[in-house]
Amino acid sequence: MKATNFRELSLEETRSLYKKYMKEHNVSPITIATSCTDAFYLWRKSGKEVFWNIVLSINFEKLAKDELIKILSENPDRDINNSLSSYL
Numbered sequence: 001m002k003a004t005n006f007r008e009l010s011l012e013e014t015r016s017l018y019k020k021y022m023k024e025h026n027v028s029p030i031t032i033a034t035s036c037t038d039a040f041y042l043w044r045k046s047g048k049e050v051f052w053n054i055v056l057s058i059n060f061e062k063l064a065k066d067e068l069i070k071i072l073s074e075n076p077d078r079d080i081n082n083s084l085s086s087y088l
Helices: 011-024 029-038 041-046 048-055 060-073 080-087
Strands: none
Touching: 011 029, 011 041, 041 048, 041 060, 048 060, 060 080
16 A cells, blocks of 8 residues: 555554554554554644644654644643653
């Protein structure tokens, strides 16, 4: 499947493929469970289009960090730096 086709999948379909990929690479079940939640945080909070625009960008790290800071800043009870490293 080409990367452009991934944009058409739902969150659950994408998460399922991601989980399958990690299982095929012998990632531990606990890491898979955590990663399957954290990896799609931007999708859940900012939407599918924002998620894919960031993921497919050559400036992925900067864009992801900027978007995460924006989202995490909306909840003043969170430690932004700690949360940021988890989601990146």
